[in-house]
Amino acid sequence: EVQLVESGGGLVQPGGSLRLSCTASGFTFSDYSMNWVRQAPGKGLEWLSYITSSSGTIYYADSVQGRFHISRDNAKNSVYLQVSGLRAEDTAVYYCARVSPSRGYYYLDYWGQGTLITVSS
Amino acid sequence: EIVMTQSPATLSVSPGERATLSCRASQNVFSKVAWYQQKPGQAPRLLIYSASIRATGIPARFSGTGSGTEFTLTISSLQSEDFAVYYCQQYNNWPPITFGQGTRLEIK
Numbered sequence: 001e002v003q004l005v006e007s008g009g010g011l012v013q014p015g016g017s018l019r020l021s022c023t024a025s026g027f028t029f030s031d032y033s034m035n036w037v038r039q040a041p042g043k044g045l046e047w048l049s050y051i052t053s054s055s056g057t058i059y060y061a062d063s064v065q066g067r068f069h070i071s072r073d074n075a076k077n078s079v080y081l082q083v084s085g086l087r088a089e090d091t092a093v094y095y096c097a098r099v100s101p102s103r104g105y106y107y108l109d110y111w112g113q114g115t116l117i118t119v120s121s
Numbered sequence: 122e123i124v125m126t127q128s129p130a131t132l133s134v135s136p137g138e139r140a141t142l143s144c145r146a147s148q149n150v151f152s153k154v155a156w157y158q159q160k161p162g163q164a165p166r167l168l169i170y171s172a173s174i175r176a177t178g179i180p181a182r183f184s185g186t187g188s189g190t191e192f193t194l195t196i197s198s199l200q201s202e203d204f205a206v207y208y209c210q211q212y213n214n215w216p217p218i219t220f221g222q223g224t225r226l227e228i229k
Contacts, residue, residue, distance in 0.1 A: 045165065045208055047218040059216040095164055106212035107155035109176065111164040
């Protein structure tokens, strides 16, 4: 069974930083590209970042470019999102999601349960 | 950036009836559209990809149609567990991957 488990969220002051982790199981993690997506309270889904299986290609949304940094450790079956320069508008549930295995088809076939970041003084 | 626009924002339907949700892309995305279901307090779940292919384990009452810029998700006979928020997503022209704003399907 495919499982993605996020951790690392919490309450942080404006300007602060956190490192989110997503640990995968039930599939060969090193074969898959991964994404981070967030959802502000009561709002829709916002894509944040993408990383290929080898970390060779990385993309960011304009809204987080320069503040967020995605990485992965295939030996630990984990993908990470370092978030810094946090603002109130970054308050959201952060999900990791697996990209489908089909080349050229970048839909998200499995999602974690999410971890909440609350930015407040 | 491709903008995905869903309509209506909220749809009220009685159990057992058919629900039709729409999604429009601001540019041609061919058939590279996925649909997700999200229940309160849960992560999104993939329902449909490539506009019309049901994901593993998704009941046959869910169907997707469309190509180009107009897409539809139909739930043929609503069950109580189907009342949720539904999102479309395009993956033809990215980054960024873009989602619609969601349609809330509620019990009438």
